[in-house]
Amino acid sequence: MEKAKNDALGNDDAVEYIEDLKDNNGAMDYKELTRAREANEAEKKSEGWQAFKDGRKAIFWSAIISLTIVMEGYDIGLIGSFFAYPAFVEKFGTKYPGIAQKEVSAPWQSGLGNAGGAGVVIGGFLNGFLSTRYGYKKVILGALFFLNWFIFIPFFAESKPVLVVGQVLCGLTWGVFATTGPAYASEVCPLALRGYLTTYINLCWATGQLIAAGALKGLLSLRNEWGYRIAYASTTPNSLSTQANFQQGLQWVWPVPLMCFIAFAPESPWWLLKHDRAEDAWKALAQLDEKDAHERQKTIAQMRHTLMTEEAAEFGTSYFDLFKGVDLRRTEIVCVVFAGQVLSGSSFAYGPTYFFQQAGIDTSKSYGIALGGTGLSFVGTIISWYLLTHFGRRTLYFFGMAGDALCLLLIAVVASSTSSGAKWAQVAFCLLWLFIYSMTLGPICYAIISETSSIRLRAKSICFSRNVYNIVQISANVAQPYLLNPTELNFKGKTGYVWFSTACVMLVWIYFRLPECKGRTYEELDDLFIRGVSARNFASTKVDVYAKHFKAGALLSGDDTVEMASKES
DSSP, X not given: OHHHHHHHHSSHHHHHHHHHXXXXXXXXXXXXXXXXXXXXXXXXXXXXXHHHHHTHHHHHHHHHHHTHHHXXXXXXXXXXXXXXXXXXXXXXXXXXXXXXXXXXOHHHHHHHXXXXXXXXXXHHHHHHHHHHHHXXXXXXXXXXXXXXXXXXXXXXXXXXXXXXHHHHHHHHHHHHHHHHHHHHHHHHSOHHHHHXXXXXXXXXXXXXXXXXXXXXXXXXXXXXXXXXXHHHTTSOGGGOSSHHHHHTTGGGTTHHHHHHHHXXXXXXXXXXHHTTOHHHHHHHHHHHXXXXXXXXXXXXHHHHHHHHHHHHTTOOOSGGGGGSHHHHHHHHHHHHHHXXXXXXXXXXXXXXXXXXXXXXXXXXXXXXXXXXXXXHHHHHHHHHHHHHHHSOHHHHHXXXXXXXXXXXXXXXXXXXOOSTTHHHHHHHHHHHHHHHHHHTHHHHHHHHHHHXXXXXXXXXXXXXXXXXXXXXXXXXXXHHHHXXXXXXXXXXXXXXXXXXXXXXXXXXXXXXHOOOOTTOOXXXXXXXXXXXXXXXXXXXXXXXXXXXXXXXXXXXXXXXXXXXXXXXX
16 A cells, blocks of 8 residues: 555655645644745746756646637637628628628627627636636536537527527637636746746637638638538638538547547646645646656645645635635736737727728638738737747736727728728738737736736636626627628727727726736735735835745744744754
């Protein structure tokens, strides 16, 4: 029995360490605090190649989990582009007097565009409960399993109501993917890699959008219902020589392989420690890093110190705790930062195919430009990794919002012109908006929400903030068709004035309320929020989260008391 336990943990030192934790009843003595401080200092010093070398396993598993976002980006990208897609409009559109071709009415555009979002909201809230109780791995595997079956509904839909139902059910799983990726990446990756792996999520989103745009562009020649049905199959037209090939299962090209990989992924060691499973946390770390037993002991000690500090500060674990004490400020930050993606004009300029058509660009060119735009989004996200190295999150978010606000204003101004080149100027500024967004607001948002939330509330904080984003997105999706649609307000490019005003409001909030989290460990961020340091002073404030415990020679017991330690280092 003892030999089996030894083999599971790796060596005698690991077994002895886990037994010591049990003997101390979860408390941290002076020796354990020393380990935690050493791990904290080592994490802040680790950078470059050494950080990549030590964390390459964590990079791999984080990247695999985040690939589920590709499916969300793909599927969300489809429905937004279908409103200008000939085969889809022919099937689900309505002929209006005075308009040459059929149109999907503004109410149905809103309904279809928001159906997936409604499902994402429900799935996000459920994920907050489920991930906290069962862990990230089990929940995401369950979501992938159900997505395999939900795909059938939009694929075989013969009416708009059935299509809405399919979008809602698929949205339940997308809500899990959208919130699990950032949480898992932020917990398994070391400090030096945290920004890159959380912003990688936006790259996955951009990849999904790129695949969707490419599939739609390639299928434009199919004028029957297979033009959009094949796109729903989550594959590319080049792989489909016949309809039979498609029906043999290629629509599951994403979920099934991901399920096979994720089945072997380690659970988040933070989640395991929160559930008093130190032995399993040790095993998970062994799957995520290249450290020896002594260094891993320090990592465990650092994680335990962070969790105990949060417990002593009365950081709860329910949705209600998001609005109590210190966590209320953190909740405000993650929610507004996420909503800022929409308020920067994303529903107008991120998926602009329908807007391009209303500006006077023909269908084929509109989808070609949209495809090029998704390529810009992909490249922009990669550039953001370089920017992350040299600039803070607050700086990038502020100047990204300012740049996009300027682009929106220019689009609106140019749209007032009747010259023949005005439509192409609108296209140029729209693509510039997308490029700036993809270098700043899009990817940086994921780093900010992952770092700002407390460990104990991370799953619920990310799920709640994502749902605030979804609700704002739904509101924007309701308004956007009425602003653009020729049967409604028909503002066309002048819609840029609306989103320019919301972006300006965001700029004021960013300046006064968004703190800088770059280079801070989770322990340090907890301390800064507990002390109520202002957003503009976050980067310059010095923090020593261990000083008070060492000064008292204290034993941190995890509750709201501090006892004197009898042990010496």
